[in-house]
Every structure is written in structure tokens, then in C-alpha cells.
Amino acid sequence: MRRISVFGATGSIGESTFDLLLRQGGPEAFHTVALTGGRNVARLAEMARALRADLAVTAYEDCLPALREALAGSGVAVAAGPQAIAEAADRPADWVMSAIVGAAGLVPGMRALAHGTTLALANKESLVTAGPLLMATAARHGASIVPVDSEHSAVFQALAGEERSAVERVIITASGGPFRDWNAQQIAAATLAQAVAHPNWSMGQRISIDSASMFNKALELIEAREFFGFEPSQIEVLVHPQSIVHAMVGFCDGGIMAHLGPADMRHAIGYALNWPRRGEVPVQRIDLAKIGSLTFRAPDETLFPALRLSREVMELRGMAGAAFNAAKEVALDHFIAGTIGFCDMAVVVEDTLDRLLHRNCLGNAPTALEDVLETDHLARTEAAASVQARRA
Numbered sequence: 001m002r003r004i005s006v007f008g009a010t011g012s013i014g015e016s017t018f019d020l021l022l023r024q025g026g027p028e029a030f031h032t033v034a035l036t037g038g039r040n041v042a043r044l045a046e047m048a049r050a051l052r053a054d055l056a057v058t059a060y061e062d063c064l065p066a067l068r069e070a071l072a073g074s075g076v077a078v079a080a081g082p083q084a085i086a087e088a089a090d091r092p093a094d095w096v097m098s099a100i101v102g103a104a105g106l107v108p109g110m111r112a113l114a115h116g117t118t119l120a121l122a123n124k125e126s127l128v129t130a131g132p133l134l135m136a137t138a139a140r141h142g143a144s145i146v147p148v149d150s151e152h153s154a155v156f157q158a159l160a161g162e163e164r165s166a167v168e169r170v171i172i173t174a175s176g177g178p179f180r181d182w183n184a185q186q187i188a189a190a191t192l193a194q195a196v197a198h199p200n201w202s203m204g205q206r207i208s209i210d211s212a213s214m215f216n217k218a219l220e221l222i223e224a225r226e227f228f229g230f231e232p233s234q235i236e237v238l239v240h241p242q243s244i245v246h247a248m249v250g251f252c253d254g255g256i257m258a259h260l261g262p263a264d265m266r267h268a269i270g271y272a273l274n275w276p277r278r279g280e281v282p283v284q285r286i287d288l289a290k291i292g293s294l295t296f297r298a299p300d301e302t303l304f305p306a307l308r309l310s311r312e313v314m315e316l317r318g319m320a321g322a323a324f325n326a327a328k329e330v331a332l333d334h335f336i337a338g339t340i341g342f343c344d345m346a347v348v349v350e351d352t353l354d355r356l357l358h359r360n361c362l363g364n365a366p367t368a369l370e371d372v373l374e375t376d377h378l379a380r381t382e383a384a385a386s387v388q389a390r391r392a
């Protein structure tokens with residue numbers, strides 16, 4: 001039986017993964033080693049019972065009594081805290097879903113790779129903060145990483161069987177989010193509720209807001225660079241409001257392979273789950289005649305400065321990705337809390353990068369996970385100071 005673990009099981013990607021695992025046979029087909037979640041311990045316990053998991057872990061110590069109670073008599077072991085999550089990743093598994101949101105997903109992903117697992121990677125922050133380390137760890141331990149981000153899954157699929165040297169460019173699409181047709185004034189006044197309301201995809205709160213600000217696409221540019229190894233100049237973003245084409249790969253003979261799929265993450269998750277084969281996935285089939293037209297346009301980097309910042313981060317490399325992501329997470333926390341406005345997020349991120357660049361903190365490439373965690377910490381402190389300065 002294939003041994004599997006799901007990190008971030010109770011989130012949007014985690015729920016879709018759970019759905020597919022059940023449809024593909026649940027506990028009869030998979031041996032579930034570990035499931036992790038956050039404060040929603042009732043749901044985590046439900047999933048652990050349904051999959052007959054060995055272990056369920058909540059990220060929060062204060063949630064442990066509730067989790068223990070919810071799993072009493074089930075035979076599922078329980079644990080809590082970041083250390084317990086990291087230890088859960090040390091339990092050997094053949095397939096591991098990395099679907100924690102934010103930099104917190106990095107450590108369990110790295111630990112799982114060190115055991116030679118196949119890592120289905122939804123946590124794009126891992127590649128943004130520590131791409132070279134992650135890829136080197138996978139290579140060293142004979143582990144595989146299969147991207148789950150829809151655009152990167154699309155590129156991965158379009159590249160199958162192709163020679164890498166024949167690739168000229170990669171185009172990842174962006175729906176443009178809820179503000180794709182808004183002007184600067186409207187965007188500046190955007191509220192949390194408006195930013196969360198994604199027109200095409202149903203996702204977690206944080207990635208939904210990142211889609212509205214295009215920080216999600218900014219992270220994805222870096223993710224594409226780190227995972228596939230293309231030069232920044234080879235990776236383009238195209239706004240495509242229908243979210244049907246997820247990515248395209250352009251070859252040296254002028255041909256382009258496009259990947260089309262419904263705006264349902266179960267396609268990319270299912271691809272990663274069944275890789276290197278393909279399996280039946282219950283997503284809606286695309287009816288192009290009904291959709292009628294697919295449209296594309298260039299993104300506006302003035303309205304969405306996250307894209308410009310991402311280009312700068314790709315040029316800087318070194319620790320810039322870790323700093324960029326951490327600053328973005330802090331800025332996002334403050335936007336959600338209502339302490340800064342929508343457009344302030346990019347200002348805080350740019351200011352944080354400037355501060356760290358000034359102090360020569362971004363140059364060196366990470367040689368160990370500790371380097372990344374240190375930069376992450378430093379950038380969070382600077383970003384908090386930047387937020388304070390804006391509020392004063």
C-alpha cells in the first residue's frame with residue numbers, strides 16, 4: 001500500500017487532496033502516515049478517522065487537548081506544534097502533499113525530501129524562500145518534486161518528453177484577480193472582502209488576496225525559475241481572465257504547447273497523486289464551444305508592482321526570495337488586520353527589500369536551512385518596522 005502524508009490537510013488544497021484520496025479508495029488504497037492541520041481540530045480528527053491515519057498533528061499546542069478528545073478511542077496518535085509537524089515529516093512516506101500556507105511549509109517539505117519521498121508541492125513559498133536548497137535536497141536523496149500550483153503543473157505536463165534545451169520561453173497565465181479591470185484609485189481603496197472575492201478560483205484567504213495584488217503571480221514567477229531552472233527573461237506572465245489555459249511552453253521551432261484545464265485544483269493535485277501515470281479525476285470537462293473565446297493581455301506592472309518586485313528578486317537571487325516572501329507575509333497580515341491599505345503591501349515589501357539590501361543582507365546564496373530561517377526572521381522584523389513607519 002502506498003504510504004501518504006498530507007501537511008495542511010484542513011486547508012483548501014488539503015480538502016481537495018482528501019477528496020481525491022477518498023475517491024481513489026481511501027484507507028483501502030492508502031496507508032495514511034500523518035495528517036496535519038491548524039485550529040480546525042474537529043475537521044482534522046474527522047479526516048484522520050476516515051483515512052485511519054497513524055498520526056494527526058495540530059500546529060498549535062493549545063489545540064492539543066481538543067484534538068486528543070476528538071480522536072479518543074480511534075487509535076490515531078496525536079501531537080502538536082511546529083516541532084511535531086517536522087517530526088511527522090520524518091516518518092517515511094511514499095507520497096507527501098505539502099499544502100501548509102506560507103514559509104511554515106518549508107521545514108516539513110525539506111524533511112520529507114530527505115527521506116526520498118515524492119513531494120507534491122503546493123507550498124510555493126518553499127521554492128521562493130529556499131529553491132536551491134530544496135532542489136539540491138531532492139537530488140541528493142533521490143526524491144521527486146511534482147508541482148501542484150496549477151501553472152507549474154501545466155508547465156511540467158507540457159514539458160513531458162521534451163528536451164529542455166529546446167525550450168525558448170514559458171508563459172504562465174494569471175486570471176488577473178478581482179481587480180483586473182479596476183483603475184488605480186479603485187485599487188487603492190480596495191477592502192478585504194473585495195480582495196478575497198476571487199472571480200475564478202476557490203482558495204484559502206491568503207492566496208486569494210495575493211491573487212488580487214498579483215503577489216501570487218510574483219511568487220509564481222520565482223517558483224518557475226527555481227523549479228524549472230529557466231532564466232528570468234524566459235518566463236512571462238499573461239493575463240487570461242477565463243483561467244482555462246494555465247501555462248504555455250514555447251519551443252525553439254516556434255511551436256507552443258498550451259495546457260488547458262478547468263479552474264479546479266483537483267486536476268493538478270490528481271496529476272501529482274497519479275504521477276508518473278494519469279488517473280481518473282472527477283473535474284468538470286471543458287466545453288470550449290460554450291466558453292466561446294479565450295482572451296489574453298499583458299499585465300499592468302504599474303497597477304500591480306508585485307510583478308516588478310519579483311523580477312528584481314529573481315535578479316538578486318541569494319536571500320532575496322526569502323526576504324520577499326517574509327515581507328509579503330507580514331504586509332498581508334497587516335492588510336488582513338486592517339492596519340495598512342491594499343497598495344501599502346507592495347510599498348512595505350519594496351521598503352523591506354531596500355532596507356536589507358542596504359545592509360548587504362541579501363547577497364549570499366543559502367547553504368543551509370538556518371540561513372533561510374534567519375533571513376525570514378530578519379525580513380519580518382524589518383517589514384514590521386516599515387509598517388510602523390507608515391502608520392506613524
Ligand code: NAD
Binds near residue numbers: 085
Ligand atoms: P489554506 O489557508 O486554505 O490552508 C492552509 C493549511 O495550512 C491549513 O491546513 C492550515 O491549518 C495550515 N496552516 C496554516 N498556518 C500554519 C502554520 N503556521 N503551521 C502549520 N500549518 C499551518 O491554504 P491553501 O489555499 O490550501 O494553500 C496552501 C498552499 O498551497 C499555499 O502555499 C498556497 O500558495 C498553495 N496553493 C493553493 C492553491 C489553492 O487553490 N488554494 C493553488 C495553488 C497553490
Ligand code: MG
Binds near residue numbers: 149220
Ligand atoms: Mg497558481
